[in-house]
Amino acid sequence: MTVAAEHEGASRPGAGGEASPEKLLAPVLSAFWDQPESWTLETYRRHQGYDGLRRALAMAPDDVIAYVKDSGLRGRGGAGFPTGMKWQFIPQGDGKPHYLVVNADESEPGTCKDIPLLFANPHSLIEGIVIACHAIRSNHAFIYLRGEVVPVLRRLHEAVREAYAAGFLGKNILGSGLDLDVIVHAGAGAYICGEETALLDSLEGRRGQPRLRPPFPAVAGLYACPTVVNNVESIASVPAIMLRGKDWFRSMGTEKSPGFTLYSLSGHVARPGQYEAPLGITLRQLLDMSGGMRRGHRLKFWTPGGSSTPMFTDEHLDVPLDYEGVGAAGSMLGTKALQCFDETTCVVRAVTRWTEFYAHESCGKCTPCREGTYWLVQLLRDIEAGKGAMGDLDKIDDIADNINGKSFCALGDGAASPIYSSLKYFREEYEQHITGRGCPFDPAKSTLWGDNDAHLGVNA
């Protein structure tokens, strides 16, 4: 593995050591978000937009699949499955229509990368869609956008309109013979629809409940036809790979987790926001360059990739944030949603709230998740309110164990993650709630304004 620092100043971030943000960060998708009207076709083309598409259309579809596979791009929606391999699974010459469905149902708590990406630069997704559809021989793509983000819906509508008008969508795209229609489909509020098979059911006009696999969507997906379901960021990363090359892409990140990605820093940090960097950067590096936690406070716990990924503590500041590094440390890279909480935050409160979320969003299809999340909420509310018993801690651990790996889809696994990881690192704090008959924390101290600003007042 070589570190090719000459490529855009972006390479695998060195472990520890002081390095400047210019060297540690690698804005690609976000490179021109600061330009005037960054969301327009005109701005996009000024930054080599749709040039990657021209290269892709000049290649045979199978060669595009092989190229993306060789680049090592892995799914950015959480699971990290190699994107090119997903495309390769689509049977060819089967006589059925093929579909591309973009999962823009970003709802995982803490995750906030696809929505700003689509707000600032929707054409990177559209270009990626055209390339992907050329590769998998699809004439129909859908963008399943969660409904609760109307500003993004507006810009997607406009981007699709512009792309049709400029001949990047529609009939015979750039004279290649490729016909492609893109439908922007707004969801209606259901976290479970981020699960790819639930998304397909929802897109077919049904309750969004996961399907049994196999058959996998690549064989029987939308309308029982071969379907690729990809995350927004995965597809939006493809044009840059086609334009600048797979070697450029592989020069960033690590051997098994190459490339750049969006890290979303949120919570009690000095500067929450989007940080696009090569895979493998650490939270310490991100915090060091961005000003650390809010002044006078310490990191207590954090999630590497949303609430469904087991939480970390300040012991894990130097874990490389790539698929392997986070996995080896006992969690998952997930969506790279780095929610950071400082010492004012009650971990029992945080976990209770996440669990309420999972109970609310459980689709009801399978028993472990539907019943398990319900009972977890009852027990956790009691514990948080000081009405729990010591035996409840083993009970919630046991219930979480009965959900994890035993439910129909990953929502159940996600619901179990905060429970067992918080018990692992903060069991004492749970015990304090029980022995002390209540929560020892003052929620007002955790607020954005609550630290040293009494005049703003908090009456909750």
Next chain:
Amino acid sequence: MNPTEANHDVQLGMPALPAPDYPADVRARLEADAKEVIARYPGARSALLPLLHLVQAEEGHVTRTGIRFCAELLDLTTAEVTAVSTFYSMYRRKASGEYQVGVCTNTLCAVMGGDAIFEDLKEHLGVGNGETTEDGAVTLEHIECNAACDFAPVVMVNWEFFDNQTPQSARRLVDDLRAGRSVEPTRGAPLCTFRQTSRMLAGFPDERPGAVRATGGAGPASLIGLRLAKGEVAPGRGGDTVIAPRTARTGADEAPATGHDDGQAPPGHPSSHDAPHETSASDEHHPAGPAAEEGE
């Protein structure tokens, strides 16, 4: 609740009569829209979610009439349509306000102040979760994570973003809505009514001039990494312990993206209707890019 109350809405014996249809002119108009939506999809039933948004755009919530309409157009039973419409949280089941005010109370926003904002608004408006003010202007609810955690705490009004809220700013926001004053989000277009929003969700683009470009490009938090990478803001000093010491300010050019690192709420009203107009929130051509400099 006594048994008679509990049974009040339960139909025992005779099944409910079919819902009344829309008046002929409304029906004709909706049918034309619905057919346009259905034609977009290879399978007609895929249009069901958009059609439910469409009937919600007509009546402000999903009525039995709306369900009947969807069922007839897609050749489904009303039971099948009801099963779908009750699964998704964006479909309202009762008449509600012109403005749906949703306070994120998922963990991160809740901890950062969402809980306090929600409690404060409940008291201020005199309504509970899912309830509407007497004037019919505001329906208050708590919502789940809306993918804007770097702008926490977040309030959504008719699904437009109001970032970095405080109890005070949220109160002013709902007061403005109730008084009919024009309100602009931090990210998104000037507010329209819940019904107009529902029409966009049904797949009909916002035709208002300037709506797409309103509030400019990416929000300040979205740009912070880019600005650091370009050397436009000085790197922070996290230090080995990731405790930023209270005295570690490196100089005036170390501008916070938000109010976070001076421990205060953002200056003034974080929603743009009284925010400084020279920020990118109102002017995407602003050379400094969309980030409020300290002291502006």
